[in-house]
Amino acid sequence: MIVTTEKLTKRYGDRAVVDEVSLSVRRGEVYGFLGPNGAGKTTTIRMLLGLVKPTSGSARVLGEAPGTPRALLKVGSLIEGPGFYPYLSGRDNLRVHAARRGVGKTGVEAALEQVDLVGAAGEKFRRYSLGMKQRLGVAAALLGQPELLILDEPTNGLDPAGMADMRDLVRALAAQGQTVLLSSHLLGEVEEICDRVGVIAQGRLIAESTVEQLRGDSQLLIRADPLEKAHVLIEGSTVHGDALHVREKDAGVLVRVLVAADVDVREVRPLRRTLEEVFFEMTGAA
Amino acid sequence: MGSVKAELLRLWKWPATWVLIGVWLVMTLTFGYVFNYLALNGGTNTRSMSQQQLISAMQPENVGAAVVRGLPMFGGAIILVLAALAVGSGYGWGTWKTTLTAGPRRVSAMAGTLGALGIVVVLLVALTFVVNLGASITVASLEGWDWSLPGLGVFKALGASLLIAAMWTGFGVFLGVVTKGPALAVGLGLMWAIVTENLLRGVGSLLGPVESLTKVLPGGSAGNLAGAVGGSGAPGVLTDLSGTTAALFLLGYVVVFVGAATFLKVRRDLV
Incomplete structure (x- = not known):
């Protein structure tokens, strides 16, 4: 298993945003994390990346505790939209991120190529379209060839063409054997791309199986x-x-x-x- | 090391860094040399500064004092704004999220930010020194004064300048982390640096304990250190404490601000 959680819980006051979620992501699969807005998907993902500390329960990411350098260096992530410096070019933003991950120039260029952004890499991030911003986010996630890619709502705000591009990109990565944890509230997207699905609602994981099994x-x-x-x-x-x-x-x-x-x-x-x-x-x- | 390199790269290419450094250099030249030069050459001297005082303030050998006297208030405010923007903007842009999921520990990420800001601030003080030295030599040459380069005492003034700058940097970083945004951090910081401490000094003339307190507040300590190493004739420069006492208070503030900011950064959830 690449990711396992055991009764993972996050409470804010009396409210359980994530309530005893136990899920597992297997190596090489595209795992769809499905749920309506506010269901607890992003909070769960933030706990897997160490951005949010769980109130109780536990999680292991690639055998490591979430948020530790050993875990983070093997995970690439894009959470709730890309976070980049607006005044830097796409390439410079990746260079900044690459310096933190210990990745060289070649890695930056390879990531840009993988998301088809080489031509626009010199433009300022603030001038990018939403689709380009999302692709740059995926490029940043791919730096250092991570074993696990966590993409939180990667098609949010994209037009149909942008959504199709993003789906193609995820499919291409999956075809290369990349493990992907994809959170989404778009059912068609999950149905098309994912091997297995976890369904979360009101903070609780209510189902986890293949798409076929889920359909019955x-x-x-x-x-x-x-x-x-x-x-x-x-x-x-x-x-x-x-x-x-x-x-x-x-x-x-x-x-x-x-x-x-x-x-x-x-x-x-x-x-x-x-x-x-x-x-x-x-x-x-x- | 990677974190420092990353932060340095983005601060180096950030227009705000150069705008603030540029504004500060223009201010220090304008108030340190241009106005004094005009006053010396036919201006109306209402501050009753003697010609000798004006000449002395612009002499190359006094450039250390010229650098340090601007930092307790206006230079400090500029540095505070830079630090608060550098840290606070990351919350709005979502770059803290990117930084903290990149790999380094949170302490290392924070150390990277502090290290890069430290390098930028050292550069700012160095540029201030070079620009002031250039201006003072230009004025001295134009006026035909006998002049000499600053002696070893300039290092004391530069050391004091760096300590004052470090305190304001720490204050800005702390505010950026606490408020999780640039606007409130900058607003509160400027309010404190330029308004609050001056108001408290005004109240201090009526209440003894408040007066004692104002001497050791961040701006007061900075002003006292500047005053102790020869800075004078600028707003915010004081002579109530010894240089050592003021330096110890400033060191304390650096430790408290940086420590508290790092503690919060490490402990708080990033939502």
């Missing part, structure tokens, strides 16, 4: 006439309005059974819950 078994929707007869013929089916739902089996077999029984089959299609539906079910319940 897929089902078939069948519209047939007469519906009651089809319902009797197909074991385990449930009636939803003018259709049947049944756990996904061989659709061909089901159709043959119905046709053989003189039932008209009007529609058969897979019925899959989206991550969005699952998310709202979970966070609504929480």
Whole structure:
């Protein structure tokens, strides 16, 4: 495991912002940390980076205590937007960050190249578009070839093209075997990129599994006439309005059974819950 | 070492650093030489400074006193603003977050900031000395005075200048950390350096204990040290304490300000 937390908790007064969160991130995976705004994602991430001290519980990052130099030097992070000096160029900002991480000039240029910012590296940071700022943030996170990349809402404020660029960048990093912990409230983003997902709501981790497991078994929707007869013929089916739902089996077999029984089959299609539906079910319940 | 290098790089390329240093150099030239030179050559001398006093203030051999006398109040305020901006701005820009997740311990990150600010402040004092020396030699040559370079005593004045500058730097850093922003830190710092201590000195003429207190406050200690090493004739320069006592108070303030700022930086959550 690259990251593990055990009942990690942060309280401000009586309010638990993060409440006994136990999660684990495996080497080589893209882990989606999913939750609505204010759910406790950023506070959890800040605790993993040592910026915020937990009230109770524990965490290990690459086998080290969070916030120690040994842990931080193996982690690259972008938290709630990039923090850079507005009067410096993108390249100089990276040079400043690289000096703190003990990374040389070559590392800076490589990071700029990785996020496709070489052409604009000489421009002042304050003149960058939001997308360029986010990419520079990712470049800073990549300095020193970290074992773990923590990206907190990396597509926040980006236009659709910028979001797509960022997703492509994360995908490319994942393809190179980079472990990524990606926090987001954008379900499509997580569904597209992540291998496993942790869902947090009101400070509590309410689910942790693969996206597939989270969605649950897929089902078939069948519209047939007469519906009651089809319902009797197909074991385990449930009636939803003018259709049947049944756990996904061989659709061909089901159709043959119905046709053989003189039932008209009007529609058969897979019925899959989206991550969005699952998310709202979970966070609504929480 | 990496932290000092990083901070130095960003302070070096920060326009605010050079604007503040430039403003200070213009001020020290204007008030130390330009006005005195004009007064000497036909101005209306309402401060009843004798010609000899004006000449003495501009002599190259007295350049040490010229450097140190500006620092207790106006030079100190400029240094405080620089330090408060350097530390406080990091909260708004989010650069503290970037710094503290880069790798070094928080103490090292803070030491890097303090070290780089220290280098900038040493440079400021050195530039002040060079510019003052250049101005004094220019005036002496123009006026045809017999002049000589400052003696070894100048190191005492420069040492005092550095200690005063260190105290104001520490004060600015402390305010930047406490207020977590540049605006309030600068506002409070300037209020203290230029207004509050002067008001307290005014009250001190009515209340004995307050008068004693004002002598050892940050600005008062700085003024007393400047006064002890020969600085005179500038706002904020005092002669109530011995040089050693004033220096010890200043050292104490440096330790307290830097220690408290570092403690807060290490202990507080960065949210």
